[in-house]
Amino acid sequence: MPSIVFYFKVHQPERLKHYTVFDIGENPHYFDDERNKFYLDRIVRKCYFPTLNLIYDLIQKTKGKFKVSFGATGILFDQLKKWHPEIIELFKKLNQTGCVEFVGETYYHSLSSLYSIKDFQEQVLLHKNLIKKLFNQEAKVFANTELIYFDDLTQIVKNLGFEAILTEGVPWILEWRSSNFIYEDPEKNLKILLRNYKLSDDISFRFSARWWEEWPLTADKFATWLEAHNGNGEVINLFIDFETFGEHQWEETGIFEFLKSLPFEVLKRKDLEFALPSEVIEKYPVRGIFSSKKPITWADTERDLTAWLGNEMQKECAEILYSLEKDVPFYLKEVWRKLQTADHFYYMCTKWFADGDVHKYFNPYDNPYDAYLNFRNALEDFKLRIKPNVKIYLRN
């Protein structure tokens, strides 16, 4: 009887304002509240508000049989607190149903696991405390930024109190094996839940694609595909961006209708159920070892880091940023961490850029070079601010 695990990634970065070389040493405000609020307003209206309410209804109507997990970042909660506290209340209301799990994340959606173990640990604990405070949940399952995974990470994550980690079911690592089982790392530190990329992308990526032979995708059809795994799978992990509902896939595509009927179509079939990540790791045994020495992610077809750290500009910015760690005073730590948010690096991605490809989504920049220039200028200013002669600067 396969369990279906939904994990929704809920995140919005704090984008930078237009920051020129002339602002260096003059302007200590990097983040564009106005723009961030603008994007947040829109995403709340189109996605968070309708989808969370819908999920609440579905949980009520299925008498708690529909279950979902959220990977909501701290930086998102910070923004919601400022501008849309009603969404936090909605999350709390959902939490009270007992059918919702909050998965551990890095607070700032950062790439810190690749550069600074110390800061990674602190960010994960910050997020853990936040979840505890808001929802009184003890996060047991961890999902790193963009589902980054590598073997050496498991020991660190385990020490932070987690039992399992989510990552991508990379086909060339799995080879003939299926992503629909529980795995563990070679050192047996953590259990591993692997994203079923085919079924996940059917919803998040192909749902409204007219070129797709399966278009239009109905809940009935999708439930039938899920059912087909009966007997050769124990967990089907559907890890998708929460913005899929109403933003990546607009309301007009019928995505809400799909979500509305999916739980009933699934529960109609005797052999399917919904479950939370922390439930399935208890329920099913470990069936194999999943191992990757090099970092993998859930991004693009390469499933690697090249969308964030693929070119010289991205690498340079990350190296400079993390080289400052030991000099960052406590009162600038939050700014430093907000600069770590992976989205800043994503905007500098030049991969496929000549084809005018997908990376433009919610991207405030015209091109990756503008993104670099803006970030780099802010970084230059930040370097000045943490230097000993900072007093001169603050007087400005």
Added chain:
Amino acid sequence: MIGWELPPFNSGGLGVACFHLAKELNKRIDLTFTLPYKLPINSVPFKVIFASDFIKKFSGYLERRYFIDPKLYDLVFSYGLRILAVYDEKPDILHGHDWFSGPAVSFLKEYFNVPSFLHIHSTEIERTGNNPYPIIFQIEKEYFAKADYLLPVSDLTREVLIKIYHIPEEKIFVLPNGFEWLKNDAHLSNYLLNLKKEGWQIVLFVGRLTLQKGPDYLLRAIPLVKKFLPQTKFVFVGSGDMFPGLVKLSYELGVQDNVIFTNFLREEKLYGIYSLADLLVVPSVADPFGLVPLEGLNYDIPVIVSKTTGVGYYLNNMMRFDFWDIREMANKIIGILKYQKMRNLYLFNSKIEAQQKFSWSKTAEKLINLYQKCLQ
């Protein structure tokens, strides 16, 4: 093909564009290129005929100030008839360039009764920053309407044709220019070489010193750049009616030591400056296509362009700014000169993309497809 000028006797990009287009077309179809006057042109790889015997003496339309040279006006309107005097074979297609071949194309079209194309490299509206010389504007309006098909070189010009000239959309086809990706022999100036040795960085402007090309906006950005990077020289290559004003302005801004005006340069000397520069800025108020950005990339220097420069429309890997936004222009100039990793990656990616998107053989093939469609 009804032409007006050919290199090396050209005053701008038009002659170069005609030359390469004709050369590529000639490989695929039977082509005759006409010129209004006799030029000592040799070794042109296609057939050229001269519509009159006199040798070009006046400097063409580009230098005009407040009046059209009557001789030029005369030539524009007698061009068609003069062609008939030396060429009477019926062509399948007529293809003219810009307003000055409009009357000739229209005349020959009526005579031979064949489809006519008018290639629009720029419009008077764009050349003058929406302050057109009335006679030319009238000629354009009349003969653009008379041509069967218009071929603007960019989407920007297409917009102008629709909105200002009220040309119906269905007779407009955008035909981007190609580019010849070959480095020519360059003459390196000792003066600039020495500057570079002393640690100066060189920012380049190439184009006529006229309103359309926006050299004054770049000049006004210099004080901002100078504050950050005092060892930056701005080299302005080109001539034009704004020259005295620009010199005066450079003194007013106190940047005279950071500015060099070279006057109009061609070939080796121009290529030499391209090869030594660190950055090319194209601040055009309106530039329908603009070959200059591609020339910069050809000589391996990064290029930033105004949003109103046609090339920026076609290249994703291109940093753009509003021509009037001198602060942003300066921000980008400083950024590129300062952050070497970005500069190198930017140059590499934009050059590759440009090479893939602009080649004359591609343009010629696209044009021949259009010809065939229209002949059916």
